[in-house]
Amino acid sequence: MDSRVIAELVLHLGRITSGDGLVGGLTPGQWAILRYLASANRFSRTPSAFAAFHGTTRGTASQAIKSLVAQGYLKQTRSRTDGRSVRLDITNKARAIIAKDPLEALVQAADALPPGVRGHFSNGLQRLLGHVASATNKPLFGTCNTCRHLKGDGCCKEGLPTYICGFLSESLAEEELDELCINFAPDKPLSPRTPSVGRA
Incomplete structure (x- = not known):
């Protein structure tokens, strides 16, 4: 198969999995944050680490994170060693909604x-x-x-x-x-x- 076709298929798979509307009241970007924080270790659950992982800016990530904190999906904890940094953790409310993750369709396809x-x-x-x-x-x-x-x-x-x-x-x-x-x-x-x- 042509390499460009493979690249296009990967991109298309990502697009249709993410969807173009709200799922569970959350945007694709907010879902990406919850997925990342649910699988990241304690050293990597920070806004800057997510921004690096997702390939976005710190400012863009921070806005989406603030919204999730306000909705009760994330909890912020100030670092004891560096007061400027925060650690992010998903809440029980977030764990409950992850069951509705639109990525599940892709998980099932891979499992098949x-x-x-x-x-x-x-x-x-x-x-x-x-x-x-x-x-x-x-x-x-x-x-x-x-x-x-x-x-x-x-x-x-x-x-x-x-x-x-x-x-x-x-x-x-x-x-x-x-x-x-x-x-x-x-x-x-x-x-x-x-x-x-x-x-x-």
Whole structure:
């Protein structure tokens, strides 16, 4: 298949999944924020991290975030170390509406693919994401499980945490290893044959 056709199909899939109207009373941009914050780790749940992930400006992201805070979908917590920054967390109200996420149609379509096809398709999309992020000088988000900063092997050693983020020197819980992180670095150099791990 022609490469331009593949690019157009990816863009079209994103457009029809996002929709052009309100779903559950939220805009596509607001849905993107809730999805991101529901899957991001505690170091990455900030307005600037979302703006970097979504490829938008900090000002645009802040306006949409303010609206979600006002509607009770997000909670803001001031950083104890830096009073200028805030951490964002989704509320129970947000968790309830995520069940109506318009992305669910795409999730079901992906789930209908045969397991082998799903694996190859995922690797292909991850590879595309990695190359586009590199070409456009955008950060590549990914999870701890495939990040070179992850330290630890899951074995408990006396007085030491099971897992550690080597970039931030912070301990990690096992359930955090599958969450998105802005500090992600692929465990192997990016190459045409080596897929990076990131989500969009």
